Amino acid sequence: MYREISCRDAGADCDFMVRAETQEELLEIVADHACRSHNLCEFSPLLREKVLTHMKTVTL
Numbered sequence: 807m808y809r810e811i812s813c814r815d816a817g818a819d820c821d822f823m824v825r826a827e828t829q830e831e832l833l834e835i836v837a838d839h840a841c842r843s844h845n846l847c848e849f850s851p852l853l854r855e856k857v858l859t860h861m862k863t864v865t866l
Contacts, residue, residue: 808864811836815860818844825864833857 813820821861822839826832829851831836840845 808866809861810864811857811861813839813844815862816856820844825866829858829861832861 808825808827809829810825811832812823814823820843822843824832824835824839826835832850832854833854837849840849846853
């Protein structure tokens, strides 16, 4: 099973989508994308909670 989220799932006008094997890996990738693409370089507890709220568990 994988974890998945897209910027659109979280309400952003962005086509980025990520799928990772672990929640920790997903959060790391999302934090990097948020900084590089959205200038949100401080991955705050509020942003982390938003990601976790919108994260889906998927099977491939």
